Amino acid sequence: METNLAVLIDGDNIPSANVKEMMEEIAKYGNPTIKRIYGDWTKPHLAKWKNVLLENAINPIQQYGYTQGKNATDSAMIIDAMDILYADKVDGFCLVSSDSDFTRLATRLREASKKVIGIGEKKTPEPFIVACDKFIYIEILKQKEADNNGKEKSSKKSDVDKITPKVIKLISSTISDVADEDGWAFLGDVGGLLQKKQPNFDSRNYGFQKLTPMISSIDKFEIESRENQKGKFKLIYVRNKEKN
Template sequence: MEKDLNLAVLIDGDNIPSRYVKEMLEEIAKYGNPSIKRIYGDWTKPSLVKWKDVLLKNAITPVQQYGYTTGKNATDSAMIIDAMDILYSGKVNGFSLVSSDSDFTRLAIRLREAGMTVFGIGERKTPDPFIVSCDKFIYLEILHKSTTDEFQTIKKAKIDPVDKITQQVIHLILATISDLEDEDGWAFLGEVGALLQKKQPNFDARNFGFRKLTPLVKSINQIQIETRKNPKGNGNLIYVKSLV
């Protein structure tokens, strides 16, 4: 994915906890320049008070949206309308939709149909339809640096903060290597990672407790790894081969 993308970051304030904002913006900066940053919500609600403390520090523009009708989410509507206005303005070539709400599924699909790169960011509870409608989906939980109190809560509740590498995950990686392998069975790991992302937008080595894809692959016995000198420059290239 291009790193010089101009991104519109649109945050569903009713749906995302404010404690994630710092790590979330740091993550977004890896993929492009967040030239537009807006957060939507009814700022008369006490539940959004914590957000007010971080908006100025992070140059996020709050957009007031009153709930006109009981049972309807006016915040979602305002965010969708703004997204379409930004799309037609021609000022960005990518969007970061920050929400765990499946109501933004159609928006993500429409933006991608218009040639936009769409990054989704939300909690693990995010429904699959929204996840797969994005080019890449990132879980907030893997970005947030837990405090000691939060770690103790996780430990007491016996909740594993990372996913286990299941046979299904291993099969996905092996199948992807097979899709890209040359006549000798080798595939460039960079291309494997890119294809994994296309197949499963929420695939991320950090979900399994690894910082990068390389150490994740090294932990799988069915995969052989070979380091080769880069013929076009400095550094090395990692190639992988299925042993199954």
């Protein structure tokens, strides 16, 4: 059964570029049956969104800023999210924003057993990131757009994160957590637990489209490919290399 998702976008806090790539990414996790974007559409800075909304069938929700200094868009988005939650027509939510104001909303939705996917820029505060089941950086989608256009992938330090000793330690401890007596762990289980430990963990942050090549690039791990009993595809297992 397909997962139905409500996609709620903070138009005041997210750039209009890469929306197509964003919707393609969301489609990996479910069917976006509700697609809404919130903002004051009388303001010039939101004009770039208009064509994008038509192309992606996103419903604009008008929200005037009644009081200077207060973000009415956030309030409207939160109220709508709770209305959708109580209607119980979706299995999960995709909250598109880099604003920490949605931290409590993400927590509340997960308390109601709804899956919460966050999408935002790398400047997104940590509390909002960890409140989601999964958090995806928009910068990743920008890299995808460059690849699709046949351009050379950007190698700027700001685009790709370095694999630090802290990241290696996280992967190593996660392998140990799910490994069998011989130290081997099914890579699918490793990836799932990494996501639970750190919602913004994504091999694409480090320049790899998949977790397998990322782990293969690190000399601290061994990888083994095993035949599946059904014979359709091979299963990938990984373990920590023994220290000499």
